[in-house]
Amino acid sequence: MNTSKDMTAGNPIIIKIDPSDNVAIVANDGGLQPGTKVPGGVVLKDFVPQGHKFTLEGIEAGGDVVRYGEVIGQAVVDLPEGSWLNDRHIRIPEAPSLEDLPLATRKIDDSPALEGYTFEGYRNLDGSVGTKNVLGIMTSVQCVTGVADHVVRKVKNELLHKYPNVDDVIAITHSYGCGVAIQAPNAAIPIRTLMNLARNPNLGGEVLVVGLGCEKLQPDRLVPKGREVAANVVCLQDIHEDGFEGMIARIMEMVEERLVRLDKRLRETCPVSDLVIGVQCGGSDAFSGITANPAVGFATDRIVKAGGAVLFSEVTEVRDAVHLLTPRVVDEEVGKALIREMSWYDNYLEEGNSDRTANPTPGNKIGGLSNIVEKALGSIVKSGTCPISDVLGHGERVKKKGLVFAATPASDFVCGTQQLASGIVLQVFTTGRGTPYGLAMAPVVKVSSRTALSKRWFDLIDLDAGRIAAGEADIETVGEELFQMILEVASGRTQTAADKLGLANDLVVFNPAPIT
């Protein structure tokens, strides 16, 4: 990689990833003008914006465009050496066939486990460990959202200050619960997502469920197995006295019992093997796959080698790179599960008269990503190099340690919601375009793919991986910084940018079944 600290146009910087690539990207802020001679000798024929590709050699119409050492598409016009190549110049290839993929063919890395790293977490009765101490007030149905929001405001104003060990009180609201085809086959996904959200380790097993009574998703279904329903559910239609104030009084009583118990939780030193984190990218650009995502991949490897669990996700951003993942699964069963999730999503999109080309976004394209193949190749880099130990269906709870593929849509907020349901207690989020994304239930460490973004959004970005493109730091250095930051945040010693500002997205539950 050609790197330098000077990102101005006077010092052309290009990034070529694999020796076989016939395109490279321009790293300079503001792009490079036609006529610029770049390292290696190619002279640019067109203006090439930052993050965008140009041809290192002439590519004829129909010829393969190669980046990351993979064919990302075919040129639709002749592109002489030095031409700007964007999404209009490239035809997307067929997605890799899901037949005959190599399963578990890669030699398992037998490098020694990583020992000695710990964090200060909240250990729960079920063995899970949280990074926050949050009271969750969960609704079984959207109808009671106004009541849940009212209670959260009241608790924040009147009660929370009395329980200094409790970090926050949050309403776990959603659009599911009624007016839905709850017997439809795909309804299993939103239902288990909600059931598992209630079990997120950061909630300490103390979620209070507020239900209405007449809804399809009966509130007792959200109470974890083995816990008494009556002690954990308030059903508004069952409260017979004093109208709204009667409801609020009953809920506040149950809230305070929970605050008393949560306030007694104490952080204790836990090995990294107790940590479950999620990684995702959003608002990606062409730098995401070469700066931020590789740094995340390095941190992923550290956590997995220390025995922890890292969930990577986003089916449509994995689909076109699945042939690079199936060799990495630990056994055939996990490989088949991975293929099953790809296939399910192919069908789901097809039934909606769509396909994988509905991703990427306009912002991705402006950022230099020409199509979903290129985006996927950069996206899977977050998964590092370890074997894939397990595959989870949408909204399923994590079962195994190690590197886990948790199937989710690529939508940032849906992926975040589902990873929380799977049990993550912290998320690492990379971005090239920038997003104020945050989660109320778990801290989100935001990593920028470009230094310009980190500078501009200095109070919204936690870590600048753009330094990698500028040659100020290598992937290992930024990756190690991220690993250390994850442990600091997980221990409550460092607050993330989103948490400092109190920014959080809504939970958005994936419901591929019809609504009625």
Next chain:
Amino acid sequence: MNTSKDMTAGNPIIIKIDPSDNVAIVANDGGLQPGTKVPGGVVLKDFVPQGHKFTLEGIEAGGDVVRYGEVIGQAVVDLPEGSWLNDRHIRIPEAPSLEDLPLATRKIDDSPALEGYTFEGYRNLDGSVGTKNVLGIMTSVQCVTGVADHVVRKVKNELLHKYPNVDDVIAITHSYGCGVAIQAPNAAIPIRTLMNLARNPNLGGEVLVVGLGCEKLQPDRLVPKGREVAANVVCLQDIHEDGFEGMIARIMEMVEERLVRLDKRLRETCPVSDLVIGVQCGGSDAFSGITANPAVGFATDRIVKAGGAVLFSEVTEVRDAVHLLTPRVVDEEVGKALIREMSWYDNYLEEGNSDRTANPTPGNKIGGLSNIVEKALGSIVKSGTCPISDVLGHGERVKKKGLVFAATPASDFVCGTQQLASGIVLQVFTTGRGTPYGLAMAPVVKVSSRTALSKRWFDLIDLDAGRIAAGEADIETVGEELFQMILEVASGRTQTAADKLGLANDLVVFNPAPIT
């Protein structure tokens, strides 16, 4: 209708709606015991809960069960006279065929128009009239929700008190905008729903759109035609200075310009023909169709005869009664549009491996509604007796005055969201089981089908239609009270229960297209 003020078991009260009905419902609080001799001489064989049906004559297995003068299903067991008949005793018939329905066959009512009724509304430049004066801060994508929420809190704390004519500031947030198949055929529905939400008359044409920049739903699409994009959109990725505080400063500046303009809006006397309201039911029971919904139907007729617009909705709660609606359309074109919406939803449910029997809910059944046929027959009563002047697709804006069928899912919160997009400035909501439902964008008048609910939820229900079952008031009396209450609320002279308590549901946008 057999009625009395004494609702205790000592005075059995039964309600039979149509002379041809072979079932009636028990009105008494607490139901009636076996052995009770009810008016007409039938002796109950079983305990019959309040709101539930019993047989007025013996019905053999396979025989038709008739209520509202319509076949609501066939008995699956022999049911001797006086038997309790619930959802387990009845088989649902086929839905009415959408072929060969009678279109526009009913003689148009030529009774004189209703003159002389007015309300005090906020007239907008586009001719629409609002009932509230609300500043809306709308997101183009879920990613920026945290920022919008932050701004709303800040405006409420720091600015709103300076602009006493502005009723409220609300975040118009949603789960759409990115991670969606925006080119899929069905994506038209969520997109137009959001575009039309921004145009709701209660927002005074002053919506501020907060976008991110890289999202699929580009924020300029939410700016009403003819308005300048730059003056109405803040795009976070385009703000180059001062990080988060820079974003907030820019948004607050644009907010204050809007507050200054909104504060100058004044109510003026408007004819009822300027009013656009929506009606819906939620948490229905067997009383809904005989108390609350008929009272709403009466008020609907008053508003329509005064030249206003009333939207009724909820496709799956209309589908089984469509043969009673098609004769009422004003012309064949409207009739075909009604059938088109029924057919679209049939297909939508079928594609999701579901059908109309996914409605009703457990609460409906406990409330005495055996199936969707019975529920639909009670639901359409809200539409009164006037001709149906128009049919709107999901999320379309109202085009004509009169009684309008606006296609929506039956889900309360989705129906509410779509009716707001269609342009309602007030909603009437009937309930038998009880719900704290509310909308931030428009007042919701809640009408209870049972007096017991109105008493228990005295501060959540605005009007008790249960008095109709108890013989304390007739449909016309309660209907006229509702009509007057609608005008009072629309004029800002009366605050609804939900508005007094500050209860509002989230907006939930219907997206039948895939997410990516």
